[in-house]
Amino acid sequence: MLNATLEDGGAERDMRSPAYAALFGSVVALGLPFNAASLWILVRRHSLKCPCVIFMVNLAVSDLLLVVTLCMRVYFYTTGVWPLGNMACVWTTMLFRNNIRSSSIFITFISVDRLLAVVYPLRSRHRRTASNACRAAVVVWLFVVAMNVEEGLEFSAFLKDYNGSSCFEFREQPPQGSVMAYCQPVLVLTMLAVNIVSTALVSLTLRTRSKGSAGIKNKVNVMLIFAMNLAMFAVFFLPVSMAVFFKGGWSRSRTPLICLASVNCCLDPLLYYFSFDGFWKTKEDVDTSNTRE
Template sequence: MQNNSGMYQNGTEMENSVYALVFGSVISLGLPLNAVSLWILLRRHSLKSPSAVFMVNLAISDLLLVISLPTRVYFYATNKWPLGKMTCIWITMLFRNNIRSSSIFITFISLDRLLAVVYPLRSRHLRNSSNAWKAVSVIWMMVVVLNIPESVIFSRQLDKHNVSSCFRFSPPNLDDELSASDMAYVQLVLVVTMLVVNIVTTALVSWTLHRHVNDSAKINNKVNVMLIFAMNLMMFTAFFLPVSLGFKFYNLRPALNCLASVNCCLDPLLYYFSFDGFWKRKEDIVTCRRAVAGQDLMAYGQMALSTS
C-alpha cells in the first residue's frame, strides 16, 4: 500500500511539473507575442476596420488569460494556493472567459472574411467599425453575465473543499455537479455552434475562390485566406472543443485546461495571415477604396481581405 501511495504521489508531482512547465512556456511566448501584436494592430492598422476591431479584442482576451497564468504556475509548482477564495474564482473565470470570447471573436473574424470574399460590395454597409464595436460590446457583456451564476456555483464548491487546492479539488456532490453541468452545457453549445458557423463559412469561401479560379491572379493572398480558415478550425478542434467537453472527463480537466491555454500563442499567426501587409502603416488602406471605385468584385474582395 505504501508503494502504491508513493507511486501515486510521484505521478501527481510529475503531472504538476508538466502543467507548470506548459503554463510557464505559454507565458513566455504568449505575453510578448500578443503584446507586440496588439501594439502593431493599434499603431499600424485602422480601428475603422471590423477585422482589426475583432482582432484587437481577441488579443486583449489572450493577454487577460496570460496575465492570470503565473498563479497557475505557482500552484502546480508548489501545490499551494495562498491567495484566497476570491482570487481563485477570478483567475478561473478569466480562463473560462478566454475560451468563450476567443471562440466568438474568431467566428466573427471568419464571418467578416466570408462577407469580404463572397459579398464584397453588398456587405459594405455591414462591414464597418460601428457594427463591429456594437458586436464586441454584446460579446463582452454576455461573457461577463455568464460569470455571475458560474462564480456562485464555483464558490459553493470551494466552500466544501480546501481552498488551498484551488485548481484541483475532489468531484462536487450531486447538487453542485448538476449546477456545474448546466453551465458546462452552455459553454459546449456555444463552442459547437461557433464551430458549425466556422465550418460553413470555410466551405462557402473555398467554393467561391474555386469558382473564380480563372481570376486567381487577382487574389494573390488566396493561400493566406484559406490558412486563416484552417487555423480557425484547428483552434476549435484542438483547443476549444476538448476543454468544453472536459466536464464529462473530470480527471482530464487539468490537462485539457493546460492544452487550451496554448491557443493564445497561436492567435498572433491569425493576425499575420489576416493582413497582407501586417507591418505596413494604416495609410496603405486607401488602395482598398480605389478597388471599390473600379467595381472589380474579386479585386475588392482581395483588397478588403489584405487591408481590413
C-alpha cells in the same frame, strides 16, 4: 487520524506538478510578448476602421487576460499552495473560461467578416463597418461576463465548503449548473458549425471564380486563415469544453486539456499575420486597401 493526515499530505504533494508549471510557464513566456506586440501593431500600424482589426484587437486582449491567469497557475503547480484566497481563485477560473468563450466568438467573427468580404464584397460593404464591429464586441464581452454571474456564485459557494488549499485541483468535482453545464459546449459547437460553413462557402467561391476576377491577392493566405480557425476549435476549444463542463471519464484528462487549450493564445498572432497582405504596413496603406474593397 494519522491516515487522514497522510492522505491530506499526499494530496498536497500531488498538487505540485513541475510538468504543468513548465507548460503553463512556456505559454506565458511566448503568449505575453507575442500578444502584446500584436496588440501594439494592430493599434498603432493598422486602422481601427476595419472591422477585422477590431475583432483581432479584442482577441488579443482576451489572450492577454488569459496569460495573466496562467502566471497564477505556474505558481500553484510549482508550490502546490494557493495563497490568494477564494475570490482570486474564482476570478482566475472565470477569466480562463471567458477566454475560451470570447476567443471562439471573435475567431468566428473574423471568419464571417472574411466570408462577407470574399463572397459578398459589394452587398456587405455597408454592414462591415467599424461601428457594427464595436457593437458586436461589446455584446460579446457583456455575454461572457453575464455567464460568470451564476458560475461565479456556485463556484464561490463550493470553495467555502471545500476543506483544502487548492484552487485548480480538487478531490471533488466542483458543481455545475444545469444550464451552464451545457452552455459552453453548445456555444463552441455552434461557432464551429459557422466556421465550417464559412470555410466551405469561401473555398467554393475561390474555386468557381476566374483568376482575373477573384480580386484577392493571396488565396493561399485566405484559406490558411480558415484552416487555422478550424484547427483552433478542433484542437483547443472543443476538447476542453467537454472536459471542464462534463463529468465522468473526461475528468482525468481535464488538467492536461486545459494546458492544451491555453496554447491557443500563442497561435493567435499567426492568425493576425496571415489576415493581412502586409502585417507591418502603415495605417495609410490599410485605409487605401479598405477603400478599394
